[in-house]
Amino acid sequence: MSTVVVGADVRDKLLAVGTAEVRDEDGNYLGEFIRQPDRGISMDEMRRRAADTSPGHTPDDVMARLRSLS
Numbered sequence: 001m002s003t004v005v006v007g008a009d010v011r012d013k014l015l016a017v018g019t020a021e022v023r024d025e026d027g028n029y030l031g032e033f034i035r036q037p038d039r040g041i042s043m044d045e046m047r048r049r050a051a052d053t054s055p056g057h058t059p060d061d062v063m064a065r066l067r068s069l070s
Helices: 009-016 043-050 059-069
Strands: 021-025 029-034
Touching: 009 021
Parallel strands: none
Antiparallel strands: 021 029
16 A cells, blocks of 8 residues: 655644545545544554454354363
8 A cells, every 4th residue: 555645734634624535626536534543553464454364263262262261
């Protein structure tokens, strides 16, 4: 994913509204801005997790494992 660096004026506007349609000066739709909370997770880690196809564990699996530990 590419990174677009904006100036302080655009940054302040986006942070003030939280979510916004982004358009150019001619009104052409460019996309949407949705502020994401800082989760302390890098974009690389988020991409890795999104690409992970392992089946994971159901809540019942987790509870069964926790019960087995006591």
